Amino acid sequence: xxxxxxxxxxxxxxxxxxxxxxxxxxxxxxxxxxxxxxxxxxxxxxxxxxxxxxxxxxxxxxxxxxxxxxxxxxxxxxxxxxxxxxxxxxxxxxxxxxxxxxxxxxxxxxxxxxxxxxxxxxxxxxxxxxxxxxxxxx
Numbered sequence: 001x002x003x004x005x006x007x008x009x010x011x012x013x014x015x016x017x018x019x020x021x022x023x024x025x026x027x028x029x030x031x032x033x034x035x036x037x038x039x040x041x042x043x044x045x046x047x048x049x050x051x052x053x054x055x056x057x058x059x060x061x062x063x064x065x066x067x068x069x070x071x072x073x074x075x076x077x078x079x080x081x082x083x084x085x086x087x088x089x090x091x092x093x094x095x096x097x098x099x100x101x102x103x104x105x106x107x108x109x110x111x112x113x114x115x116x117x118x119x120x121x122x123x124x125x126x127x128x129x130x131x132x133x134x135x136x137x138x
Contacts, residue, residue, distance in 0.1 A: 030085045031056040031078050035036075036110045038130030043113075046127075053133065054110070061089040061101060071098045076101075097121070108132040 007076050036061040041049040053064040055073075062073035070093035078087040084106030091099045096118055103112025 019090065030080065031057070031076070031087060031105060033041075033057055034132040036105075036130050038128045039132045040111060040114065040126045041127035043125045043127055052128070054130075056087075061087070061091070063099075066091060066093075066099060069093055069095065071099055087134075105127070 018019050036054045038052050038054055039049045039107040040052055041047075044085045050065065052066075055062040055064075056076065057073075059075055060073035061070060070089040072093075074089050074091040076087050076089035081088075081104075086102045086104050087101070088103075089101045091101070093099075100115040100117070101112065102114075103110055108131050109129070110131065112127075114126040114128065116124040116126065
Protein backbone atom coordinates (compact mmCIF):
# COMPACT_ATOMS: atom_id res chain seq x y z
CA UNK A 1 0.00 0.00 0.00
CA UNK A 2 1.40 3.33 -1.05
CA UNK A 3 1.01 6.32 1.32
CA UNK A 4 1.60 9.94 0.62
CA UNK A 5 3.41 12.37 2.90
CA UNK A 6 0.84 15.01 1.93
CA UNK A 7 -1.75 13.27 4.09
CA UNK A 8 0.21 14.31 7.22
CA UNK A 9 0.57 17.99 6.39
CA UNK A 10 -2.89 19.12 7.68
CA UNK A 11 -2.16 17.46 11.04
CA UNK A 12 1.11 19.34 11.66
CA UNK A 13 -0.43 22.79 12.36
CA UNK A 14 -2.90 21.17 14.74
CA UNK A 15 -0.10 19.42 16.65
CA UNK A 16 1.92 22.63 16.90
CA UNK A 17 -1.12 24.53 18.22
CA UNK A 18 -2.06 21.77 20.66
CA UNK A 19 1.51 21.49 22.00
CA UNK A 20 1.67 25.26 22.53
CA UNK A 21 -1.65 25.35 24.38
CA UNK A 22 -0.68 22.40 26.55
CA UNK A 23 2.65 24.02 27.42
CA UNK A 24 1.00 27.33 28.40
CA UNK A 25 -1.58 25.50 30.51
CA UNK A 26 1.02 23.49 32.41
CA UNK A 27 3.11 26.60 33.08
CA UNK A 28 0.17 28.51 34.53
CA UNK A 29 -0.60 25.61 36.86
CA UNK A 30 2.84 26.00 38.46
CA UNK A 31 1.58 29.09 40.31
CA UNK A 32 -2.19 28.66 40.21
CA UNK A 33 -3.84 28.40 43.65
CA UNK A 34 -0.61 29.21 45.50
CA UNK A 35 -0.40 31.86 48.22
CA UNK A 36 2.83 33.46 49.42
CA UNK A 37 3.62 35.57 52.47
CA UNK A 38 6.15 38.22 51.51
CA UNK A 39 8.18 41.02 52.99
CA UNK A 40 8.66 44.04 50.74
CA UNK A 41 10.55 47.32 50.97
CA UNK A 42 11.34 50.40 48.91
CA UNK A 43 14.89 49.83 47.57
CA UNK A 44 15.83 53.24 49.01
CA UNK A 45 14.46 52.32 52.47
CA UNK A 46 15.43 48.68 53.16
CA UNK A 47 14.76 49.01 56.91
CA UNK A 48 11.11 49.94 56.33
CA UNK A 49 9.72 46.52 55.34
CA UNK A 50 6.02 45.74 55.04
CA UNK A 51 4.32 42.36 54.85
CA UNK A 52 1.86 41.26 52.18
CA UNK A 53 0.06 38.17 50.98
CA UNK A 54 0.21 37.31 47.25
CA UNK A 55 -2.30 34.88 45.78
CA UNK A 56 -2.27 33.36 42.30
CA UNK A 57 -5.84 32.31 41.52
CA UNK A 58 -8.03 32.14 38.40
CA UNK A 59 -5.07 33.34 36.31
CA UNK A 60 -4.72 36.53 38.38
CA UNK A 61 -2.23 37.90 40.89
CA UNK A 62 -3.80 39.41 44.00
CA UNK A 63 -1.91 41.54 46.53
CA UNK A 64 -3.85 41.83 49.79
CA UNK A 65 -2.10 45.08 50.79
CA UNK A 66 -2.76 46.74 47.43
CA UNK A 67 -6.53 46.16 47.41
CA UNK A 68 -7.36 49.14 49.69
CA UNK A 69 -5.56 51.41 47.19
CA UNK A 70 -7.75 50.29 44.29
CA UNK A 71 -5.35 47.74 42.76
CA UNK A 72 -7.56 44.83 41.77
CA UNK A 73 -6.35 41.29 41.01
CA UNK A 74 -4.72 41.29 37.56
CA UNK A 75 -3.81 38.70 34.96
CA UNK A 76 -0.31 37.30 35.21
CA UNK A 77 1.95 35.49 32.78
CA UNK A 78 4.48 32.85 33.74
CA UNK A 79 7.03 30.54 32.21
CA UNK A 80 9.66 28.11 33.42
CA UNK A 81 13.35 28.96 33.46
CA UNK A 82 16.36 27.26 35.04
CA UNK A 83 15.96 29.16 38.30
CA UNK A 84 12.21 28.54 38.68
CA UNK A 85 8.92 29.90 37.41
CA UNK A 86 9.17 33.53 36.29
CA UNK A 87 6.02 35.65 36.43
CA UNK A 88 4.88 39.14 35.52
CA UNK A 89 1.71 41.11 36.25
CA UNK A 90 0.62 44.72 35.88
CA UNK A 91 -1.96 45.86 38.44
CA UNK A 92 -3.87 49.09 37.85
CA UNK A 93 -5.62 51.56 40.12
CA UNK A 94 -7.64 54.52 38.90
CA UNK A 95 -6.14 56.80 41.60
CA UNK A 96 -2.80 55.16 42.39
CA UNK A 97 -1.42 54.29 38.95
CA UNK A 98 0.23 51.00 38.02
CA UNK A 99 2.29 48.41 39.89
CA UNK A 100 4.35 46.10 37.69
CA UNK A 101 5.31 42.85 39.43
CA UNK A 102 8.26 40.74 38.23
CA UNK A 103 9.26 37.71 40.21
CA UNK A 104 10.54 34.17 40.39
CA UNK A 105 9.16 31.23 42.33
CA UNK A 106 11.67 28.50 43.10
CA UNK A 107 10.20 25.66 45.13
CA UNK A 108 8.47 27.28 48.11
CA UNK A 109 10.37 30.59 47.81
CA UNK A 110 9.39 33.75 45.95
CA UNK A 111 11.37 36.90 45.21
CA UNK A 112 11.29 39.81 42.82
CA UNK A 113 10.59 43.49 42.39
CA UNK A 114 7.70 45.86 41.89
CA UNK A 115 7.76 49.10 39.94
CA UNK A 116 5.11 51.59 41.09
CA UNK A 117 4.32 54.23 38.45
CA UNK A 118 1.97 57.09 39.22
CA UNK A 119 1.39 60.41 37.47
CA UNK A 120 3.02 63.27 39.36
CA UNK A 121 5.25 60.96 41.38
CA UNK A 122 8.76 59.64 40.83
CA UNK A 123 8.74 55.89 40.06
CA UNK A 124 9.33 53.74 43.15
CA UNK A 125 10.96 50.30 43.05
CA UNK A 126 10.28 47.72 45.73
CA UNK A 127 11.99 44.39 46.34
CA UNK A 128 10.16 41.45 47.85
CA UNK A 129 10.87 37.94 49.06
CA UNK A 130 9.01 35.33 51.00
CA UNK A 131 7.67 31.82 51.10
CA UNK A 132 4.67 29.66 50.43
CA UNK A 133 1.95 30.31 53.00
CA UNK A 134 1.41 27.37 55.28
CA UNK A 135 -2.14 26.07 55.38
CA UNK A 136 -3.84 26.49 58.73
CA UNK A 137 -4.66 23.29 60.60
CA UNK A 138 -8.15 24.44 61.59
